[in-house]
C-alpha cells in the first residue's frame with residue numbers, strides 16, 4: 244500500500260492511480276479496486292484520496308459467464324463425434340464378433356472398452372454443459388413416483404451387476420417441480436452410487452446394492468438414494484457439493500453441484516449422510532409447498548417455508 248502512495252506521488256499526471264489488490268486469507272479472499280489520487284496545491288502534495296471498491300462479485304460473475312460460454316461450445320464440439328464412434332464400435336461387434344477366430348476375447352474387450360469410455364466421456368460432457376447452462380426451473384405438476392421409476396429403469400439397463408431396490412408408495416406422489424431437473428438430480432445420485440460401488444477394492448465383495456425410496460410425511464417429500472459403496476469421504480464433506488470437488492480420477496465434481504443448485508432453486512435441501520452399512524445415503528428433500536397430492540388444490544399460492552440448501 245505504501246508502494247501505491249509512493250507511485251502516486253511520483254506521477255506527474257492528475258489521474259488517480261488504479262490497481263486491483265487481493266486481500267483476505269484462505270477461502271475468504273476479496274478483490275478490491277483501489278484508486279489513489281494525490282491532492283495537490285501549487286504542485287505540492289497535500290494529501291491523498293483513497294477509494295476502495297469491492298469488485299469480487301463482479302469479477303466472479305464475469306468469469307462464470309465466460310466459462311459457461313466456453314463450456315457450452317466445447318461440450319457441443321466433443322459430443323458430436325461421440326455418437327458415430329459408439330455406433331461404429333457396436334456395429335463392428337455385431338458384424339465381426341462371429342468371424343473373429345483368434346483372440347476373440349481381446350476383440351470383445353477392446354470394443355467394450357471403447358463403448359464404455361465413450362459413454363463416460365459423453366456423461367462428463369453432459370455434466371459440464373448442464374452445469375454451464377442450468378436454466379431456471381419450470382414448475383409443473385409432476386408424478387414423482389414415475390420420475391423415480393424411470394430413472395432407476397434407465398440405470399438398471401446400464402448397470403446390470405448392481406441390484407436396484409425401489410420403494411415407491413402407492414398411490415402415486417405428485418409435486419410441483421421441474422420434472423426434467425428432478426430426474427437429472429436423481430440420475431446424478433444414482434450415478435454417484437454406482438461409481439461408489441465400482442470404487443470398492445478387494446475380492447469377495449458383497450453384491451452392489453442401490454436402494455431408492457420415495458416418501459412423504461404429508462409435509463416434505465424425500466427421495467433417498469442409498470448404496471453399499473465406498474462411503475462418503477470423511478474430510479471436507481461440506482465441500483462435496485462445490486463444483487470441481489471430486490475424489491474420483493475420472494470425476495468432474497459437478498454432479499452434486501448441479502443437484503445442489505437444483506435443490507436451491509426448488510427451495511429444497513440436499514442431505515449427505517452415512518448409511519448404516521458403510522455406504523452413502525443421499526437425500527433430496529422437497530419443501531412442503533411442492534407437495535401436491537390432490538389435483539384439486541391449485542399449485543400456486545402462498546409460499547411455504549423456505550428451506551436452506
Ligand SMILES: Nc1ncnc2c1ncn2[C@@H]1O[C@H](COP(=O)(O)OP(=O)(O)O)[C@@H](O)[C@H]1O
Pocket residue numbers: 435436438439470472473474475476483484488489490491493494495496497498499500522523525
Ligand atoms: N454415493 C456416494 N458414495 C461415496 N461418495 C460419494 C457419493 N456421492 C458423492 N460422493 C463423493 O462426492 C464427490 C463429488 O461428487 P460429484 O459432485 O458427483 O462429482 P464426481 O462424481 O464427478 O466425483 C465424489 O467424488 C465422491 O467423493
Ligand SMILES: [Mg+2]
Pocket residue numbers: 431434435496497498499
Ligand atoms: Mg458424480
